[in-house]
Amino acid sequence: QSALTQPPSASGSPGQSVTISCTGTNSDVSGYDYVSWYQHHPGKAPKLMIYEVNKRPSGVPDRFSGSKSGNTASLTVSGLQAEDEADYYCSSYAGSNNWVFGGGTKLTVL
């Protein structure tokens, strides 16, 4: 149950796009289409932004999109806004009734 690999930080100016990667293995990210992404403002409850690789829950802006290629999943935030500044975590089902998260990426809006 090794953590998925995310860059520790990412940044972009308002209006720009930024992509956060999430690298796993054949046992998790590429083995299942159950990758999800979470936005976490410190002190608050995490929020589901993307599930099943590229599906958005109701209420999540379409500026947020997800994709996957091989062992790497990605979250793209387009048209960056100040309120997008937060920690972002990926997660994947890892088989045998286990789940794994990434280490988190701190997104800074410059």
Place this chain on the structure above:
Amino acid sequence: EVQLVESGGGLVQPGGSLRLSCAASGLTFRRRWMHWVRQAPGKGLVWVSRITADVYTTSYADSVKGRFTISRDNAKNTVFLQMNSLRVEDTAVYYCATDWNYGFDYWGQGALVTVSS
């Protein structure tokens, strides 16, 4: 509005026990798998445990297997996490969350568990 409210956190000595509760409202609790996820100070999210909706099948991260037990009471819309043989490294904010297609759609605000002598 869906609400998940954790309780039962606190300070405990190494080797001690604690029981967390998570009360759910605003959803059909008996149909939802439930998870516990934790976040140690300054660290990332880590999945801890899951319980299914009907036959109550459970699973655990290796780091807590044999020490933690997840359970639920569908009549009270509540999920529990019994934590025994606690270690300093179990210190974290513990979140309960509902399962949505193998992701986690609703989260509580978290309960702080501090293991220290």
